[in-house]
Amino acid sequence: MSDFQVRLVSAFASFPRIATFMKSQWGWPAAESVHFIGLSLLVGTIFLFDLRLLGLGRSIPIRALHRLVPWGVLGYVVTAASGVLFLLAEPDQYVYNPAFHFKVLFMVTAGLNAGAFYLTSYTRATAPDASADAPRLAKMIALASLSLWIGVIVAGRLLTFYRPWPCEPPGPGFLATCIPHYYR
16 A cells, blocks of 8 residues: 555656645645635534534524535635645645544545435435434434544644654555655
């Protein structure tokens, strides 16, 4: 797996123009701003919907709040696109970073969790004649969603505190969390 990570870093490092832009005076700050705007859209809408599924604001129909979900999807796209810029600018600082590994794991799991909601609970939870209370499975999925997105935020914040360092011999294990000596 660590060999795959080395190849991944090499592939991401093959976009020098993006790295140059990101390291310019305005590149990184602009991307950070866009990233946080997207994250605000994503978390704001998804958290509102999840909290409604958990029973808060019962006077608001679940179906009505679900109409905000496309804004959350837009926020996800904006956040992911700006996140890719960070990855292309400093690939070794992300690919070998354990906080990044957790962030990606939480994001993938949150996506699977959302898929589970649409496959199992969406129809019952948003039916026009649905009660003010969401089905129990929808509540469990909403709680998992809140937890996973909080995990994404925390792991994202921890990225700057867990910078990879050069590996000591004999080198990285299965999953590198340090920069292998044969990469430098």
